[in-house]
Amino acid sequence: MSLVARALEAAGIPTVMLGCARDIVEQAGVPRFLFSDFPLGNSCGKPFEPEMQRDIARMALDLLESARAPRTTVQTPFRWAEDAAWKRDFYRLDMTPDQIAKAKAEFDGQKAILNEKLQGG
């Protein structure tokens, strides 16, 4: 999605991107980035918290107007949870050989499905 933001911006259309993967987006380099430090899948706010979602939408619109240079990142002020369990869980890689084999089979299977779709379409 960062690549699309860059293409639109280069063609004269101002963009703002909402996301949760700060390292990936900032390495790609986008004009305006509204970052929320949430698990992936929640770029627009926590589920069932419309007030927070409204604040994030407003911050995105504000950022469209306030940025004066590319690579302007703004971080939303919200925390996912008091405890950082979601980050601890995400970093955990202590897999058993069985889990590794299963994950690899799953990944290869999903990749084959995608390749088939790409061939077909």
Add this chain to the structure above:
Amino acid sequence: MTTADRTETGFTEVELDLPVRYMDRSRAYYLTLGYGNPYRWAQHRDVPFTRITKPVSESRVALVSTASPYNPEAGDQGPWAPYNANAKFTNVYSMPVDPPPDVRISHVGYDRKHTSAEDINSYFPLARLQEAEREGRIGKLNERFYGVPTLRSQRLTNERDAPAVLEMCRADGIEAAILVAT
């Protein structure tokens, strides 16, 4: 620092206040699985910039999403669905924003342990943008949104998909775009 300060994953609680290092973690994960040539994310030194020339309250604004229209033929698309490549789409699409579309994210790698994708508003902010339009914060929300595929191919995104989105934006007279990464 004593070992007691560290969690099982080797991070202190203070380090866990920093943004997640997705690229490092992803490389480590694929190496653990035995893949030797990990994905390289896009990297650019220069970044384009177009300063906005009129207020958003007077602009036509488009929503750009990676979410996928629900397809009853494509298996479990959640909430709570496991990763589902069958639900992927392979070309840029557009759909009307009225009636609100049923779009899902089972085809992308989000955090399945801590996220359920139960609330579309956490990844597809249409309702929130429509509110902003009613309040006058957005001049006009475009009548259709654009969907961009996630195919792990920077070449396809750069050469095919980004130009397709740009063409739709031009056809619709888009003056600013809100893109949501997943």
